[in-house]
Amino acid sequence: MNLTTAEALLIWFGARELAQVSVPEELAPVSGELMRRTIGGESRDDFSPTEIAAADAGLLAIERAIADASRLMESHLALRHALPLTADQVAQSPLPRLCGAIARRLLHRERVPEEVQKGHAQALEWLRELAAGRIALPGGGVTGVGAPAFDAPPRRFDDWTLRGFV
Numbered sequence: 001m002n003l004t005t006a007e008a009l010l011i012w013f014g015a016r017e018l019a020q021v022s023v024p025e026e027l028a029p030v031s032g033e034l035m036r037r038t039i040g041g042e043s044r045d046d047f048s049p050t051e052i053a054a055a056d057a058g059l060l061a062i063e064r065a066i067a068d069a070s071r072l073m074e075s076h077l078a079l080r081h082a083l084p085l086t087a088d089q090v091a092q093s094p095l096p097r098l099c100g101a102i103a104r105r106l107l108h109r110e111r112v113p114e115e116v117q118k119g120h121a122q123a124l125e126w127l128r129e130l131a132a133g134r135i136a137l138p139g140g141g142v143t144g145v146g147a148p149a150f151d152a153p154p155r156r157f158d159d160w161t162l163r164g165f166v
Helices: 006-013 015-022 032-040 049-077 087-091 095-108 114-132
Strands: none
Touching: 006 015, 006 032, 006 049, 006 095, 015 032, 015 049, 015 095, 032 049, 049 095, 049 114, 087 095, 095 114
């Protein structure tokens, strides 16, 4: 399960940056507008087939980076939580944004600006803290390996059923 989307990366990091870092170097660069339309599934009729092919390759690279980042994160999450996480667990947590930071770092390959490297390092540190049990996902405690499970029948004795016995 991917923990973020290309649409989210578009909102957080912008079409121009995604176009610059996702399109393979052997293909012609594409405009931010074309990348925005490609990610958004909008019409690209006013672009050439070569530009559209390059944008499609860029989107594929973005989706690969998201999948790789999600797998890396799940390797940390699996130490404390049952996988796959629910959509609510993901939505109520910082996981989408952290996955975006890791995917962004993967897209930058060798040319990594300090801001991108810093976001990547912070995401990995958060994952290490989560795996160590020093922080938890919102909306639930430990649910995976090593978590106690409680299962019992309903209570038979309570104040109501014992009211005649004093």
